[in-house]
Amino acid sequence: MTDRSAGDEVRADGGESRPGNAGHDEWLDALADGDGYALVCPDGHGSLPPRRVCPDCGSTALSREPLPETGTVETFSVVHVPSPEFADDAPYVSAIAEFGPVRLTGVLRGVEPELDAVAVGRSVGAGVEERATDGKPLVVFRPVADDA
Numbered sequence: 001m002t003d004r005s006a007g008d009e010v011r012a013d014g015g016e017s018r019p020g021n022a023g024h025d026e027w028l029d030a031l032a033d034g035d036g037y038a039l040v041c042p043d044g045h046g047s048l049p050p051r052r053v054c055p056d057c058g059s060t061a062l063s064r065e066p067l068p069e070t071g072t073v074e075t076f077s078v079v080h081v082p083s084p085e086f087a088d089d090a091p092y093v094s095a096i097a098e099f100g101p102v103r104l105t106g107v108l109r110g111v112e113p114e115l116d117a118v119a120v121g122r123s124v125g126a127g128v129e130e131r132a133t134d135g136k137p138l139v140v141f142r143p144v145a146d147d148a
């Protein structure tokens with residue numbers, strides 16, 4: 001009874017090490033450190049890990065290029081009825097923002113989760129924050145001054 005919790009330590013690896021997902025986790029870590037990057041092929045098509053092949057032209061000669069400091073909101077939606085892993089986050093703003101050659105999908109924080117609180121074309125920075133529901137890392141956008 002008393003020592004039951006001894007074996008319940010949270011695993012250091014977070015319990016998720018699915019093959020093929022490592023590239024994305026590594027990319028999230030880089031983004032969290034302010035070193036976010038895109039994979040860019042010789043033709044300038046951008047993609048994100050864990051891709052190994054350009055989704056546009058099939059090139060495997062992908063190089064890492066730093067993401068711009070700010071991106072632009074392309075589309076967004078206010079989520080009131082979330083999937084279970086976002087239960088404690090709702091309502092929230094799910095957004096897609098263009099950062100140079102790539103589009104990132106994330107949660108836009110720092111605004112009211114209302115349709116008229118967000119504008120397409122808004123400048124945002126990208127980082128990594130914890131999901132309220134379970135603390136898992138998440139791509140998060142925050143508005144930045146448009147005149148920056």
Ligand SMILES: [Zn+2]
Nearest residue numbers: 041045054057
């Ligand atoms: Zn390409």
